[in-house]
């Protein structure tokens with residue numbers, strides 16, 4: 242089994258570049274990217290197949306080719322639905338889903354992620370909503386989404402979804418009073434302390450990553 246490992250190491254040395262090292266250091270499970278053998282199984286298994294610009298296979302190839310700007314500004318990572326099709330089929334057992342989300346997070350952290358990408362916007366809105374009181378206010382979240390592009394666009398979207406809204410009302414799954422005050426966690430101060438601690442740990446980890454790089 243020694244020979245294949247040597248070949249593997251030689252191939253790794255050939256493909257090694259700064260961006261690959263950066264991904265390995267900063268992106269969750271990024272150290273797996275070098276194991277991709279470009280078989281294309283993930284690209285063929287992904288339900289997004291023809292709908293996105295860069296499949297995981299392409300992203301991994303671009304990382305190894307040092308295409309930093311193209312990778313980090315790609316919107317493809319944000320479109321991953323976490324269906325795990327690629328992960329169960331990858332012959333090299335790469336944690337593809339985690340890498341895709343890790344790349345999206347890293348690009349966001351660097352301020353390089355596409356600003357208007359809908360999943361990114363949704364994630365930010367969801368985070369802001371649920372961390373205020375520790376519970377998601379679904380009504381405010383939905384309305385925030387509908388009215389994100391202005392009053393007229395919001396009214397149009399709400400009107401288009403009226404059947405769903407009335408259905409939820411009838412089924413008691415939507416409470417209009419949530420607009421005034423929704424469900425809240427009892428210990429909100431505790432939630433905020435916990436989040437502040439998580440931010441502190443994350444900031445420390447990022448600093449350590451930079452030091453290692």
Ligand code: SF4
Pocket residue numbers: 276277278279280281282283284297298301330331332333334335337
């Ligand atoms: S299935 Fe795995 S080895 Fe094949 S291209 Fe995708 S990530 Fe690479």
Ligand code: SF4
Pocket residue numbers: 283286287288289297320321322323324325326327328337338341
């Ligand atoms: S987990 Fe993401 S990248 Fe993998 S097949 Fe599903 S949508 Fe595609």
